[in-house]
Amino acid sequence: xxxxxxxxxxxxxxxxxxxxxxxxxxxxxxxxxxxxxxxxxxxxxxxxxxxxxxxxxxxxxxxxxxxxxxxxxxxxxxxxxxxxxxxxxxxxxxxxxxxxxxxxxxxxxxxxxxxxxxxxxxxxxxxxxxxxxxxxxxxxxxxxxxxxxxxxxxxxxxxxxxxxxxxxxxxxxxxxxxxxxxxxxxxxxxxxxxxxxxxxxxxxxxxxxxxxxxxxxxxxxxxxxxxxxxxxxxxxxxxxxxxxxxxxxxxxxxxxxxxxxxx
Numbered sequence: 668x669x670x671x672x673x674x675x676x677x678x679x680x681x682x683x684x685x686x687x688x689x690x691x692x693x694x695x696x697x698x699x700x701x702x703x704x705x706x707x708x709x710x711x712x713x714x715x716x717x718x719x720x721x722x723x724x725x726x727x728x729x730x731x732x733x734x735x736x737x738x739x740x741x742x743x744x745x746x747x748x749x750x751x752x753x754x755x756x757x758x759x760x761x762x763x764x765x766x767x768x769x770x771x772x773x774x775x776x777x778x779x780x781x782x783x784x785x786x787x788x789x790x791x792x793x794x795x796x797x798x799x800x801x802x803x804x805x806x807x808x809x810x811x812x813x814x815x816x817x818x819x820x821x822x823x824x825x826x827x828x829x830x831x832x833x834x835x836x837x838x839x840x841x842x843x844x845x846x847x848x849x850x851x852x853x854x855x856x857x858x859x860x861x862x863x864x865x866x867x868x869x870x871x872x873x874x875x876x877x878x879x880x881x882x883x884x885x886x887x888x889x890x891x892x893x894x895x896x897x898x899x900x901x902x903x904x905x906x907x908x909x910x911x912x913x914x915x916x917x918x919x920x921x922x923x924x925x926x927x928x929x930x
Contacts, residue, residue: 669707673697679723682716684708690720718757725751726761730770737776740766741802777803777811788826791819793854816859823855823863831867838876840912880913880921 674681679691682702696702696719700712708716728750729743738746740762747758765771777798784794791814798808827846834845843864850860887907888900901922908918 668713670702670704673702673704678727690716691723692716692719693723696723721752722757722761725753726764729761729765733770737772737779739773739776739801739803740771743771773803773807777807781812785822788822788853790823790854790856790859792856796854819855819859820862823850823859824867826853827863827867838879838912876913876917880908880917881924883911884908884921
């Protein structure tokens, strides 16, 4: 078996064999191994070309991923292990090269991720976990991720105003509890959440709360009315509305209104 043609491009050198097979290798391999057209290949030399082509294909695909955004070294190593048949030494060689040319830089990655996630109003604990998930060194995280209470409160305040607008048909207590849950999910500490919810002007209009209470009571009546009647049904309905956070006066008015309608 021998090489019949060689094509040099800016990304690879394409080697074509007399059986029609084509292999794309790096310029370094091409020059180091003194590859030439019409070269007769031993089994060992063919094996080297195949391995070099596999290595270079992996390198180019990793570079292609990095065109769009930064990745941590852990993410790219996981991607490489899942998609390429490389030996540990080959993989290490690729990553040494990527670091040498600054294609991979976990410090830059950390700073970018923190800035991006904070701009989207995620809290300290959520950002911390995201960075840990991609195996960023703890010291590197602590260098750039600051748990500043005042800044956390400011970010939580900003996102809370948007969250409140999405919570519909809830009592004031339910609305606040839902807001707390959503803020905790976004990585804010309980102290931050409490400070924000206490300070935020979250008031449900009485007329709207009465309407919501009536809707909730009607739904519960359909379910409980099959098993309970009279005082038992009234007591269970009151307990349910109270647990939902409706005010005492609204609960009394709602039950009285439903009793009147059912007479």
